[in-house]
Amino acid sequence: MILWAALLMAHSCWALDGAAAGSTGLERIEKCSTQCSQKLRCKSKPDHLFRPPCQNLPEALNTSSSLHNISLSTVMRCEGRQKCSLHLQIKTVLQLSESIHGVSICTTSPGTITTCQSVRFTKASRERMNGLKVEVVNDCTPVYPSQQVQVTVETVPSYCGVTLTDVYQAPDCSGEDLRRHVPECITGRLSYTVNPEKKELSVSVSEMLDGHNYHLRLCHKNLICFGTGANALIKKEEPIKAATLRYSQPLPCLCIEGWSTVMDAPRVQVCPFSERVEELWTGITFDPLEENLIWKPACPVTAVASLCQKRDDRVCVDLPGSPQNVSREKMVFSEVDPHPDLCVKFTSGSRSWTRCPFADRRLQAWEVVVMAAEGQRKVNLLSQITATFSVGLCVKPAASHECHVTETHSLQVEKHKAVDLNLGGKMCNFCVQVKRLDVKFAATTTDCFEQCDESPDVRPAVARRPAGNLTWVIPATICLAGVIGVTLVLHLLLTVRQKRKQKENRVRSSRKKIDCALDCVVSGLKTQPIVHGKVLLPDSTQSENTEKANLISN
Structure with missing residues (x-):
């Protein structure tokens, strides 16, 4: 009994699921047909497209009451799970009279030929139901998903002014029912x-x-x-x-x-990566000859792109006049100074992203450096191109990102030449503000000098000076390694030679001890090398005794 109850409940659930699925889909028909109100006998057949002109309405008929309304919908006829077709179901209501023998239904779509069907009532039905409202339903007009159809309903015979017209669009393939069962969807x-x-x-x-x-x-x-x-x-x-x-x-x-x-x-x-908008902010290129910053979105996007300058606190401040609306076209910023602090900010909706194409400093055109010469420290402006700059002395209050300029000068810097900024003897505890003037978009840099260091080495004005050209490091390293290697080899050769001399001296000394005739001569021959640094050198007096011993032994 329990098993039977479970099966019964499962069958009920399946029946409910089927009913729910049917309620969300289109109405099914087994075959197309024309149906009329109960007890009204009617037949349908194709109608001629070119019918005779309309007739004058008889006095007994009323234009507004002969045809009441027209209703259009879509039904589905299936021959298999994936073999279903769509049909247009047309319903119209009219008031029957002896002067109305039936209705004509015509459908047309853009680019197609108009088709018509005539629905005729039998004479006996007309006489029996004279004066009553009847409904005519026809669902034999095939349609395709999203097809637009114009429907015109007239009386038979056609009376002037007694016409109903409506426009209908079939459902598209977005519906689940169509996507599962209609081949076109x-x-x-x-x-x-x-x-x-x-x-x-x-x-x-x-x-x-x-x-x-x-x-x-x-x-x-x-x-x-x-x-x-x-x-x-x-x-x-x-x-x-x-x-x-x-x-x-x-x-x-x-x-x-x-x-x-x-x-x-x-x-x-x-689209698996539809949320990965940050992937769009790549592919920024720079033309150093034209000084143009170029970016083209890889995907259509609605955003605003602007240039900004990155501060020490990592906040990027927009440059005036730089914002551009981004869609599908290439975006170009003209006359841009390729400074490491200059970045591009992309804003889409409430989110923003920042990309700094010059952060690697490979394209940096100028820099401020501190150089020491003849005991004096100088602040120089070095430029890889000929350009015009604005240089100003400024005071930067503590815990502030802005520097208040006290005096400003404009100067021209030639290519590959260093220009002394001539700070009037101020060598420490001051700031210098530099900006390139011959471009449209440039970063304004502020370099502060807090300590007085008389080191003769050339060093950058601030910690963010680029690494520069390091090609001299490799040759210098090779030379230094060569010197160290030669020194080690010489030291080894000298050590071996000295040990050989000591061995020879000990051999000669032992031979002279055997010869009793030479006891007085050999008694003072013991070589004691003196260490100078890392090289062993014999004492001068002992060298003379050794030479005498060699002469005697010979």
Whole structure:
């Protein structure tokens, strides 16, 4: 009994699910037909497009009461799970009389031929139901998803002024019922997993159109979806409907597109990285000859781009006159000084991102440095190009990011030449503010000198001076290594030579001790080297005794 109750409950649940699914879908019909009100017998047949002109309305008929209204909807007729077609269902209400023998229903769509159907009432029905309101339903007009149809209903015979006209648009393929059952709407369902390390998308397809192969590809979605070159074909006989597609960058407009291999097949798209807007703020380029900063969005985006200067507290302050609206076109900032503190700020909605294309300092055109010469320390402006600068002395209060300028000078700096900023003897506890004047957009730098250091080395004015050209370091390192190597080799040779001399001296000394005739001469021969640094040198007196010993032994 318990099992039977469970089965009964399950059957009830399935029945409810089916009813719920049917309530959200289109009405089904088994076949197209024309139906009239109960007890009213009617027949339908194709009508001629070119009918005779309308007749004058009889006095017994009323223009407003003959045809009351017209109602249009879409129904679905199915021959299989994925073999359903759409039909336009037309309902009209009219007041029956002996002068009205039926109705004519005509439909037309843009680019198609008008088709008409005539619905006739039998004479006996007209006489029996004279003066009553009757309903006529016809659902034999096929339509396609999103098709627009104009419907015209007239009386038979056609009386002037007794006409109803309405325009109807069939539902599109966005409805779940159509996407599952109408071939023109079946796109398949795509699911995916992302492998960011390998930059791969594993795509699975379900509910694809039966009996057809399936295309997959990656594309960049704009007005249309432009392919990236990554594509795959899933065969209809393959048991596992899946493929792997490789991508280069996770852009928000990068989408997976799928469609069946039929003419004018609808396509489905899913975009795995639609939220990765930050990926758009790359690809900024700089033309050093024209001094143009260029950026083109890889995807359509609504944003504002502006130039800003990065402060020490990492806040980027917008430069006046720089904001530009971004859409699909290339963005160009003209006459830009490529300074490390100059950045590009992108703002989209309530979020913003900052990119600093000159942060690596490879393109920095000028810098402020401190140089020592003849015991004097000088603040110089070095430039890789000929340019005009504004230089000012300023006072920077504690805990403030702004410097109050006390005096300003304009100067021309030649290419590859250092210019003394001539600070009037102020060598410490001051700030200098420099900005390039011959461009449209430039950063204003403030360099402060807090200590007086008389070191003869050349050093940057501030810690953010670029690394500069370090090509001299490699040759200097090689030379230093060579000197150290030669010194070690010489030291080794001298040490070996000295040890050999000591050994020879000890051998000669032992021989002379055996010869009793030479005892008085050999008694003073013991070599004691004197250490000077890291090289062993013999004492001068002992060297003379050694020479005498050599002469005697010979």
